[in-house]
Amino acid sequence: MDLDSADIAETIALKAVSLTHVRYQRGDLLGHALSWFSLLPVFIALGGFMSHFIFRRELQAMFFALGLCVNEVINQVIKELAHEARPLTCEALEMCDSNGWPSSHSQYMCFFSMYCTLLVTRRLQFADEFRRTFVALLPWPFALTVMYSRVYLGYHTTPQIIAGGSLGLLFGAGWFFLMDNWVSDWFPWLEDTAICQYLRIKDSSHIPDVIGFEYKNSREARQNAAANPSRSSEKVSQD
Secondary structure, X not given: OXXXXXXXXXXXXXXXXXXXXXXXXXXXXXXXXXXXXXXXXXXXXXXXXXXXXHHOOEHHHHHHHHHHHHHHHHHHHHHHHHOOOOOOOHHHHOXXXXXXXXXXXXXXXHHHHHHHHHHHHHOOOOOOHHHHHHHHHOHHHHHHHHHHHHHHOOOOOHHHXXXXXXXXXXXXXXXXXXXXXXXXXXXXXXXXXXXXXXXXXXXXXXXXXXXXXXXXXXXXXXXXXXXXXXXXXXXXXXX
16 A cells, blocks of 8 residues: 555654754744754764864863763753653654753753863963953853753743753863863873874873964974975974
8 A cells, every 4th residue: 555745754753863953933033043052062062072183182172072971961861860841832843752851952051161161260371361251251151042042942941941051060060170180180191092192182281371382383393394394304204
């Protein structure tokens, strides 16, 4: 018996990946904008950390990404244990088969923002306090916008995003404390392992101004290469 598209839709049960499944009301320009903001966790994970690994390969950032993964696993475990439904709008969003408390987007963004702020204020060095303050506060407007978008678009209730945000703040601070007081002491040892040497994975947290350090050494290397081209090519071949 031949089946049309409607019959197939009724017989096949499909489930969307909640992290990327974002809907908004047709014609709602604010909802359209907020739906893109709602995807910031995806952009951070895939665009930010993947790009950072390819071009920078810093241990600090890699353990930051690991913390976000652990944070997401904890969120899913809590969701399964709490088993709290999403708002009534979940039917239109096709999300009623997933739990709503706590909001994973809110937990992710608050973990990310808290860790960034602590990293900037306690670990990184800047040329002046204005830059330090600006970078430390930069993630928070995005975190708040993502949290608001989850309520506006109907994916969560206000208590659900507050719960997710609170857990994100707690876990973000806890993960940074763990990194700053214990794990980072192992970075020199990790740098010397065969896999880190092969993949050029490093730790630059001991350098006060990494950008300035790399800028200065890059210019000096170019000047030395221009002054001694034969010696420079020989050095590259040896490496």
